[in-house]
Amino acid sequence: MSKILIRGAKVLGGEAQDVLIDGETIAAIARTGEIDWSGTGLSAEGATVIEAEGQVLLPGLVDLHTHLREPGREDSETVLTGTRAAASGGYTAVFAMANTFPVADTAGVVEQVWRLGKESGYCDVQPIGAVTVGLEGKQLSELGAMHESAARVTVFSDDGKCVDDAVIMRRALEYVKAFGGVVAQHAQEPRLTEGAQMNEGVVSAELGLGGWPAVAEESIIARDVLLAEHVGSRVHICHLSTAGSVEIVRWAKSRGIDVTAEVTPHHLLLTDELVRSYNAVYKVNPPLRTERDVMALREALADGTIDIVATDHAPHPHEDKDCEWAAAAMGMVGLETALSVVQQTMVETGLLDWAGVAERMSFAPARIGSLDNHGRPVSAGEPANLTLVDTSYRGVVDPAHFASRSRNTPYEGRELPGRVTHTFLRGRATVVDGKLA
Amino acid sequence: MKRHLISAADLTRDDAVLILDTAEEMARVADRPIKKLPTLRGLTVVNLFFEDSTRTRISFEAAAKRLSADVINFSAKGSSVSKGESLKDTALTLEAMGADAVVIRHHASGAPYRLATSGWIDSAVVNAGDGTHEHPTQALLDAFTMRRRLVGRDAGLGKDLNGRRITIVGDVLHSRVARSNVHLLHTLGAEVTLVAPPTLVPIGVETWPCEVSYSLDDVLPKSDAVMMLRVQRERMNAAFFPTEREYSRRYGLDGDRMAKMPEHAIVMHPGPMNRGMEITAQVADSDRCTAVEQVANGVSTRMAVLYLLLGGSEPAVTTTPAAARTEESK
Numbered sequence: 037m038s039k040i041l042i043r044g045a046k047v048l049g050g051e052a053q054d055v056l057i058d059g060e061t062i063a064a065i066a067r068t069g070e071i072d073w074s075g076t077g078l079s080a081e082g083a084t085v086i087e088a089e090g091q092v093l094l095p096g097l098v099d100l101h102t103h104l105r106e107p108g109r110e111d112s113e114t115v116l117t118g119t120r121a122a123a124s125g126g127y128t129a130v131f132a133m134a135n136t137f138p139v140a141d142t143a144g145v146v147e148q149v150w151r152l153g154k155e156s157g158y159c160d161v162q163p164i165g166a167v168t169v170g171l172e173g174k175q176l177s178e179l180g181a182m183h184e185s186a187a188r189v190t191v192f193s194d195d196g197k198c199v200d201d202a203v204i205m206r207r208a209l210e211y212v213k214a215f216g217g218v219v220a221q222h223a224q225e226p227r228l229t230e231g232a233q234m235n236e237g238v239v240s241a242e243l244g245l246g247g248w249p250a251v252a253e254e255s256i257i258a259r260d261v262l263l264a265e266h267v268g269s270r271v272h273i274c275h276l277s278t279a280g281s282v283e284i285v286r287w288a289k290s291r292g293i294d295v296t297a298e299v300t301p302h303h304l305l306l307t308d309e310l311v312r313s314y315n316a317v318y319k320v321n322p323p324l325r326t327e328r329d330v331m332a333l334r335e336a337l338a339d340g341t342i343d344i345v346a347t348d349h350a351p352h353p354h355e356d357k358d359c360e361w362a363a364a365a366m367g368m369v370g371l372e373t374a375l376s377v378v379q380q381t382m383v384e385t386g387l388l389d390w391a392g393v394a395e396r397m398s399f400a401p402a403r404i405g406s407l408d409n410h411g412r413p414v415s416a417g418e419p420a421n422l423t424l425v426d427t428s429y430r431g432v433v434d435p436a437h438f439a440s441r442s443r444n445t446p447y448e449g450r451e452l453p454g455r456v457t458h459t460f461l462r463g464r465a466t467v468v469d470g471k472l473a
Numbered sequence: 474m475k476r477h478l479i480s481a482a483d484l485t486r487d488d489a490v491l492i493l494d495t496a497e498e499m500a501r502v503a504d505r506p507i508k509k510l511p512t513l514r515g516l517t518v519v520n521l522f523f524e525d526s527t528r529t530r531i532s533f534e535a536a537a538k539r540l541s542a543d544v545i546n547f548s549a550k551g552s553s554v555s556k557g558e559s560l561k562d563t564a565l566t567l568e569a570m571g572a573d574a575v576v577i578r579h580h581a582s583g584a585p586y587r588l589a590t591s592g593w594i595d596s597a598v599v600n601a602g603d604g605t606h607e608h609p610t611q612a613l614l615d616a617f618t619m620r621r622r623l624v625g626r627d628a629g630l631g632k633d634l635n636g637r638r639i640t641i642v643g644d645v646l647h648s649r650v651a652r653s654n655v656h657l658l659h660t661l662g663a664e665v666t667l668v669a670p671p672t673l674v675p676i677g678v679e680t681w682p683c684e685v686s687y688s689l690d691d692v693l694p695k696s697d698a699v700m701m702l703r704v705q706r707e708r709m710n711a712a713f714f715p716t717e718r719e720y721s722r723r724y725g726l727d728g729d730r731m732a733k734m735p736e737h738a739i740v741m742h743p744g745p746m747n748r749g750m751e752i753t754a755q756v757a758d759s760d761r762c763t764a765v766e767q768v769a770n771g772v773s774t775r776m777a778v779l780y781l782l783l784g785g786s787e788p789a790v791t792t793t794p795a796a797a798r799t800e801e802s803k
């Protein structure tokens with residue numbers, strides 16, 4: 037097996053260390069120049085050396101919320117192109133959402149996605165199973181069968197749709213306890229969001245676009261944390277987007293309710309003011325909110341009320357965005373810009389250090405999704421899933437360089453900091469010098 | 474003036490007054506035996522209508538024809554467009570046909586803005602009503618009507634609506650007419666009050682340059698013009714109000730309510746009217762109601778808009794009538 041020596045990287049942003057990867061695992065790690073080889077039977081001889089002075093070494097990132105679109109919408113993304121995008125963004129594992137065609141609501145479909153992930157080789161793909169048959173919110177899918185399949189599904193979500201029926205939600209929360217599963221809720225009260233096109237507020241009033249009120253998210257979160265408490269289950273909240281939602285989750289956690297929550301990079305940076313351009317690249321669900329919400333989300337991510345950053349990477353073909361707002365699809369690609377947005381909004385603002393980023397983009401998402409071999413400490417004996425970041429880099433986002441099949445990024449032309457130079461999946465480089473290997 | 478007319482908010486006070494003054498010149502043309510001006514000869518105006526509105530379309534058509542433009546009516550409803558041909562492809566087609574101006578009506582808010590700013594097309598874009606966003610030429614013709622009635626036809630030239638109290642009543646939430654009017658009337662110095670049940674006032678209205686009242690009776694005595702918006706009966710099904718009868722009892726304008734208005738005050742309606750809903754026949758047919766006048770004024774106003782967007786700095790009207798005007802105003 038090949039050996040790789042990463043020299044002088046700041047592990048989790050701390051002091052400079054040398055990291056020796058031997059085969060699939062981290063063989064040794066110590067302060068630069070101080071690895072003590074004696075008695076280890078190891079040496080750096082013959083290793084490929086990566087001079088990483090000044091760069092930050094993180095555990096491979098884990099995305100709990102990715103839309104890979106395969107099967108069914110291979111025109112926007114495939115498991116292969118999506119995992120290439122993931123590797124480019126520093127990810128070593130992604131959770132693939134269930135709203136494919138057909139829906140991932142059976143053992144057969146989740147196993148297909150899982151197998152495609154294995155074949156891709158760029159990052160591990162952990163399928164998410166649909167909570168209800170066809171995402172219709174009426175009848176539970178065979179959750180146990182999906183868990184027992186080769187895909188070992190533990191996260192279940194109807195994402196794209198809300199499990200709005202309180203009884204179905206209650207039953208799902210209860211049922212998955214049998215095998216340590218978790219339900220990830222897309223919190224959107226459907227009646228309050230009929231015809232919704234953007235955040236309901238000052239901007240929607242002026243633009244004459246149907247409003248998506250914060251209360252449609254908050255009321256579902258409030259209900260679901262209370263349901264989780266009542267039945268003693270854990271619940272995960274997808275893409276939390278409002279200041280009010282933060283307050284509810286904070287309250288729930290203080291009460292001891294087993295709730296976790298995610299925020300997307302775009303909700304940490306962008307606001308509904310951008311919709312004034314009617315450029316559908318800013319159309320996303322839940323919608324971009326206000327400056328006040330953005331600040332509350334950053335603060336909540338910093339203080340741990342929000343546990344993780346998840347991309348909600350949602351590829352769409354050009355024609356589904358190059359049209360009038362109402363006709364456009366909702367969603368943004370995010371895998372290849374997530375870490376940069378987090379660096380800008382959380383690290384450069386002083387809200388998080390790199391260890392905090394590692395917690396929120398690797399350790400915690402792996403823990404929530406029960407993924408054993410990802411989100412591990414950067415220490416000897418651990419799987420060599422690693423991401424090396426040049427944090428001093430500054431560059432303008434050019435979607436033409438994306439590995440994703442889709443280009444619907446809201447950051448085109450924006451300067452963002454940081455660049456993933458290397459990604460290692462079980463010791464194998466998937467990204468070298470910023471390019472896919 | 475900008476190259477497009479997308480939102481009433483894009484107009485400065487001077488832009489708006491220029492349009493109204495130009496519209497007065499155009500109105501004089503309508504009084505002449507030959508109602509046509511050669512100003513836009515050789516230019517092509519496309520009426521691109523993704524949503525049925527015969528009234529608005531023929532108004533723009535008449536305006537363009539009186540300026541001698543070639544007019545192409547492109548009704549996208551029921552054609553390939555509604556079956557999924559994109560706005561972009563339609564725009565590229567119009568560009569290829571050499572449209573100098575595109576007058577667009579679309580069910581999606583922001584469609585005219587996208588058309589004007591996406592680089593699909595080079596021509597001037599006039600918003601003829603987009604979704605629940607704006608309808609700027611309606612606001613201009615309303616302002617024109619108000620200035621004529623409240624300030625005076627000749628006395629109004631060069632003037633705005635400073636200090637006039639305008640009340641807009643009805644489904645503000647879904648009304649592009651209300652949005653454009655709030656912007657324009659504010660720009661022209663008027664004091665605007667919106668009156669509607671709270672369900673039909675948008676969240677976020679507090680940043681608009683106007684007052685909001687839930688009581689029509691309170692506002693009527695302090696109004697110089699009362700604009701009744703069309704209220705679709707279907708709104709009832711979405712629980713915006715309980716019944717038609719309750720709506721018209723609380724927010725409809727009938728003879729008794731009209732009597733509470735100052736004597737000089739006018740009643741306006743952008744049409745088509747729901748008689749018996751937001752307005753009774755007695756009010757609609759009274760001489761205080763300007764609904765029919767608004768239609769006529771719509772042609773003059775749209776002529777002014779097309780002229781100013783396409784005709785550049787040339788005088789709107791040929792020397793003879795311009796000279797005539799100078800004499801009149803002496």
Ligand SMILES: [Zn+2]
Nearest residue numbers: 195196222274
């Ligand atoms: Zn979602």
